Amino acid sequence: MRRKPIYVEIDINTDMDTLWHYTQRPELHEQWDLRFSEIRYLPREKDDDKQHFLYRTRIGFGLNIAGTGVTKGGVRTAEGERFSSLSFSSEQIISLIKQGRGYWKYTPHDNGVTFVTQYDYETRFGLLGKCFDYVLFRPLFGMATAWSFDVLRIWLEKGIQPALSMQRALVHYLSVLMISLLWIYQGLVPKVLFPEAGELAIMQEISLFHGWESELLWCLGIAEISIGLLTILWHRKRWIYMPQVILLTLLAVVALIGTPELLKQPFNPLTLSGSMIAFCLLARLSNRELPQAKRCIRKRRRI
Incomplete structure (x- = not known):
């Protein structure tokens, strides 16, 4: 050692x-x-x-x-x-x-x-x-x-004062953590592991994918998990957040148009997508001039 x-x-x-x-x-x-x-x-x-x-x-x-x-x-x-x-x-x-x-x-x-x-x-x-x-x-x-x-x-x-850099980094990493966890959870738990808990019924009520609801729900779950993982991997790339904002807006609109009764639930597409959109905007705004350890050389140069 x-x-x-x-x-x-x-x-x-x-x-x-x-x-x-x-x-x-x-x-x-x-x-x-x-x-x-x-x-x-x-x-x-x-x-x-x-x-x-x-x-x-x-x-x-x-x-x-x-x-x-x-x-x-x-x-x-x-x-x-x-x-x-x-x-x-x-x-x-x-x-x-x-x-x-x-x-x-x-x-x-x-x-x-x-x-x-x-x-x-x-x-x-x-x-x-x-x-x-x-x-x-x-x-x-x-x-x-x-x-x-x-x-x-x-x-x-x-x-930029160090205190501000550290606050900005804290906001950014917490926002990225929440975005990623929500994407991964929403893809894994209600879509891949337990679709019968409610997500499958919602997909069936939309009546646009007759007979393919289970397969589509599984693919959607894998896609959401992938977005969560890619957000962690590419969190410093500012372009990654606006497509998520657009996608989250579309998902909420489609779900609520197909099933307006979802608005009555305490945790519905509007509140979930709204929260995730807010985290995306925070992560994007706090992404400028973030300190990075990888900007430094970590091995002594050979002469």
Whole structure:
């Protein structure tokens, strides 16, 4: 079980001083980095070129992971690069990370700055901790780092505050989740698994598909399941939502024209399609400038 350091690289269209400012000031850093909820610098001793700090990360259920760290920045090369080193540790027994170290590197180029981090850490809980880190924690921690780097890029390039980016992402992913679950549920449960519960009767009352209602209902169910899965797969493509809005409108109109009595039911085509249309519009509107971890390079380039 070989442990690989976490590596993240991204190009940001900004100048060196601005990027340095937004990454070295704790009150700015904690806004865009998912890994930290709070960063606080400690008073620096005289003639000490190292900056000690405290960090805290909320993990939910009222729990926090707190620790200490030391950073040293400002190292420059002849090529104009800057480096900032970091070491960190936590004494909390609930912290999987015991101690670690890494660096930030800033490389200027014609279109901005390449921002790079690489870091590694030691874990607690023996072999169990190493397995959990390898299978789940390290991949998620690396993804959170990459996602945070893109949040920073959007902030500097587009002027969109990290809090707004995170709210927009939350609205988008919740909307996509609801759209997909509703499509899959409506296709699987009442059409494929239990058509006799009511969907088949509705299809028969429409009287347009005499003798083929069961087969058509099954095909419709598979189609709805497919739409749900494709929505998850292509959720970042804005064009995928308007065809769904049109389709949902047509399905509701056909069902209500064929069986107007459906409006009397508490959960009818109008309320269901209306809710799904609203989620589609929310997902489409929130799809602009979404942070993406995949915009970052995750493997160190070979020289």
